[in-house]
Amino acid sequence: xxxxxxxxxxxxxxxxxxxxxxxxxxxxxxxxxxxxxxxxxxxxxxxxxxxxxxxxxxxxxxxxxxxxxxxxxxxxxxxxxxxxxxxxxxxxxxxxxxxxxxxxxxxxxxxxxxxxxxxxxxxxxxxxxxxxxxxxxxxxxxxxxxxxxxxxxxxxxxxxxxxxxxxxxxxxxxxxxxxxxxxxxxxxxxxxxxxxxxxxxxxxxxxxxxxxxxxxx
Numbered sequence: 593x594x595x596x597x598x599x600x601x602x603x604x605x606x607x608x609x610x611x612x613x614x615x616x617x618x619x620x621x622x623x624x625x626x627x628x629x630x631x632x633x634x635x636x637x638x639x640x641x642x643x644x645x646x647x648x649x650x651x652x653x654x655x656x657x658x659x660x661x662x663x664x665x666x667x668x669x670x671x672x673x674x675x676x677x678x679x680x681x682x683x684x685x686x687x688x689x690x691x692x693x694x695x696x697x698x699x700x701x702x703x704x705x706x707x708x709x710x711x712x713x714x715x716x717x718x719x720x721x722x723x724x725x726x727x728x729x730x731x732x733x734x735x736x737x738x739x740x741x742x743x744x745x746x747x748x749x750x751x752x753x754x755x756x757x758x759x760x761x762x763x764x765x766x767x768x769x770x771x772x773x774x775x776x777x778x779x780x781x782x783x784x785x786x787x788x789x790x791x792x793x794x795x796x797x798x799x800x801x802x803x804x805x806x807x808x809x
Contacts, residue, residue, distance in 0.1 A: 645673050645674045645711060646673060646674035646675065646714075646770075647671055647672050647673040647674065647675075648672060648675075648771055648798050649670040649671075649672055649798040649799050651798075652797070652798050652799070653670075653798075653799060653800075654799075654800040654801075654802065655799070655800070655801050655802065656801075656802045656803075656804055657801060657802070657803055657804075658803075658804065658805065658806045659700065660700045660703045660803055661698050661699060661700055661703050663703060663707075663775060663801045663803070664698055664703060664706060664707055664710075664712070666799065666801060667707065667712050667773065667799065668710070668712070670798075670799060672712060672773065672798075672799065673711050673712055674711060674712075674714045675712060675713055675714060675715075675772070675773045676713075676714070676715045676716075676717070676768060676770060676772045676773065677704070677707075677713045677715070677716050677717070677772065677773045677774075677775060678717050678719060678765075678768075678772050678773070678774045678775070678790075678795070678797075679704065679716055679717065679718050679719060679775050680719045680774070680775065680776040680777060680780060680781040680786055681718075681719075681775060681776075681777040681780055681781075681803070682777065682780060683718070683731075704716065705753055708753045708755045709753065712773075713755065713773070714755060714756070715755065715756045715757075715758075716751075716755060716756070716757040716758070717758050717760060717765065718749070718757060718758065718759045718760070719760065719761065719762060719765065719781070720759055720760070720761050721761065721762070721780075721781070722745075722761045722762060722763050725745055725761050728759070729747070736748065736749060736750075736759075737749065737750055740758055740760070742766075743758075743760055743764050743766060744763070744764045745760055745761045745763070745764040746758055746759065746760040746764055747759045747760075762786075762789050765789070765793055765795075766793075767793055767794055767795060768793075768795050768796070770796075771796045771797055771798045772795060772796070772797050773797065773798075773799050773801075774786075774790070774797045774799070774800040774801065775801045775803065776800070776801070776802050776803065777803045778802060778803060778804040778805070779805065783802055787800075
């Protein structure tokens with residue numbers, strides 16, 4: 593602000609703006625719009641990439657692994673892509689950023705996230721035991737976006753990878769219109785009971801992976 597005086601006229605304040613201020617405002621707005629556009633583009637690319645390149649295994653098979661990350665080797669060998677995963681396990685293996693040191697590395701904590709980046713998985717149904725549902729909803733790490741319409745127990749969960757992730761229970765698991773990938777943790781879900789559930793829901797799977805920890809002799 594500056595004061596300008598002319599003859600007998602009373603002093604008055606005249607607002608002035610430094611030319612650089614307008615430029616900085618324009619630059620800031622441009623950066624904000626660019627960031628928003630980039631975010632939208634990432635979501636579109638992730639979604640369309642998975643939808644346009646779905647690949648299924650040529651034959652149905654079941655596997656037993658003693659380490660979660662071995663599931664990736666199986667899916668990679670079978671050349672599956674853009675798939676729906678039914679995850680019968682603990683909270684999804686989506687904690688990979690702490691494992692990365694310049695180059696992404698596959699580990700037990702980031703199996704699912706790693707497979708998303710490899711375009712193996714495009715959608716996740718994270719299965720929570722019915723008796724644990726209410727407790728699960730109260731967990732501090734939960735970031736539900738909204739409830740899933742038409743599903744009694746279903747929540748859309750936030751995911752940094754941009755992949756669609758839905759939490760639900762065995763009783764609320766909907767029918768799938770396509771063959772799925774299935775991952776079952778023996779410590780969390782009974783294997784035979786889970787296979788029976790899939791049969792009753794008319795859910796087909798070309799690759800079923802059973803994670804079973806090797807018993808100590």
